[in-house]
Amino acid sequence: MDDHRPGGYAEFEAFVAGAAGRLLHVALLLTAEPPDRPVAARRLLAGALAHTYANWRRLRGDDPYAATRQELCTAFARTGRRLHGGPxxxxxxxxxxxxxxxxxxxxxxxxxxxxxxxxxxxxxxxxxxxxxxxxxxxxxxxx
The missing domain is CATH 1.10.10.10 (Winged helix-like DNA-binding domain superfamily/Winged helix DNA-binding domain)
Incomplete structure (x- = not known):
């Protein structure tokens, strides 16, 4: 892909467009929040995607979905006890x-x-x- 911005992150944007829905579902399952109010789930996902973005050049040869899911799970493991489960x-x-x-x-x-x-x-x-x-x-x- 031709990307004129420094760092060439058009591939990252394409990854997010394709994987964000499934990753949000994973975050929703982890936080047990209702889908209509995924506050903690969105926060977890945003942090995981920020981590992926920061490491995108290094992750290019790897599976970015697995790396993002791993970061999502790591963040949940760090904060899971503080999250209140939904209904x-x-x-x-x-x-x-x-x-x-x-x-x-x-x-x-x-x-x-x-x-x-x-x-x-x-x-x-x-x-x-x-x-x-x-x-x-x-x-x-x-x-």
Missing amino acids: GVLARLGPLERLVLVLRVYEGVAEEVTAAQLGLPVERVRVLCSRAVAVMRSAETAV
């Missing part, structure tokens, strides 16, 4: 369970990759995911 079903989960469930089930990230990204043993990721799925299933049967 959604995922609000029943603790922040770490929610994070593991979103990465493993919604995003399809392998256990080993999830464990490495979160700095946890694979077995801990497996336990957190199983617990989160059990909570979700019990919520389904309660309805």
Whole structure:
């Protein structure tokens, strides 16, 4: 792409245009906010995209979606305990369970990759995911 601005970030803009919706959905799942008031989710996403933008030249050869999702999850892990869950079903989960469930089930990230990204043993990721799925299933049967 021909970009006349310093740094040539037209590719970054194209990335945001294509990935922002899905990344916002990930942020909404993490924060358990209602989709019509995604205050914390938008804040998390903006921070993750700012980080991606700042590192865009370095990320060009890598997967920018994975890098942005990783930053989004890292930011959530740092702030998750301070966020108040919304009324959604995922609000029943603790922040770490929610994070593991979103990465493993919604995003399809392998256990080993999830464990490495979160700095946890694979077995801990497996336990957190199983617990989160059990909570979700019990919520389904309660309805």
